[in-house]
Amino acid sequence: MSLRQFEYALAVAEQGSVTAAADVLRVAQPSVSQQIRGLERELGVELFSRTPAGLVPTVAGRAFLVEAEIAVKAARRARATARAGASELAGELLVAVQMGLGTRQLPGALGALRRSFPRLEVTVFEEPNPTELERLARGGVLDLALMAGPCEEGLYAGHHLGDEEFVVVLPAGHPQLAADRVELRELERETWVRFGHGSALDGVLLDVLEDNTMAPATTARVSQTATAVRWVVHGLGVTLVPASAVPPGHEHLVRPVSPVVSQPVVAAVRPGAGPAELALLDFLRQETWHKFPQSWEEPPSTVSSVPVV
Structure with missing residues (x-):
């Protein structure tokens, strides 16, 4: 099995057809079909069922795709780390945010990250459900998450940004x-x-x-x-x-x-984080995280960032 096969399978699952997946991947349709057939032969299972609505993952296919996504994300992080030089970061960074947190601070930090490393691609999504956020973290999908409260010991390292x-x-x-x-x-x-x-x-x-x-x-x-x-x-x-x-x-x-x-705002970063995650963490620490004073019109006070032990 190869990462290319994993990427092809994920594209077919997302697009619902080999033709659409080939367009997204910018490869010939027969190449996608061949890779999927080879993958199914090697695994000994069917990954997709043909339905009137298109190709739909089977039960075995859904289980496989979960692990395939983790593997592809890990490979992209590895490439980003390998390409990181003194002044350049490239690759993909996946960030999740507990809904409502960092609505003003995160765009500022991402803007600074983008100006410093224009080749770095960042995907951000808001997650309202903390249980789902934890599931994604356990699956190894996330590079960094903004959440309220401490991180589970050993899963991610928590950095307290403020309140x-x-x-x-x-x-x-x-x-x-x-x-x-x-x-x-x-x-x-x-x-x-x-x-x-x-x-x-x-x-x-x-x-x-x-x-x-x-x-x-x-x-x-x-x-x-x-x-x-x-x-x-x-x-x-x-x-x-x-x-x-x-x-x-x-x-x-x-x-x-x-x-x-x-609520405390915690940046959860995977242990052994690469330079991309650490760069974003540094920019987040430079943002203002505060509680409001007694009068709404007065300027907000600043809370120093301290690590969560």
């Missing part, structure tokens, strides 16, 4: 906008725009409501922080989001809360 304070988003004209900091109990009668079941953000809100003996009356559930803010703007309730996740132009509708709600 992310949560703020309440209120509709225009809400009486609590007159306060510098909103007492959570003052929101007891409000309905809430919440996030998906099992998501980290909904877990934070549930803990906050329970700690303050408040019953969560739910208007709706959404999957993105920006959507939650927009729904509040349209008068559908209130919501609680990380401060950095507030879209520009809506800062006047948010207030920090009392008691303070905050």
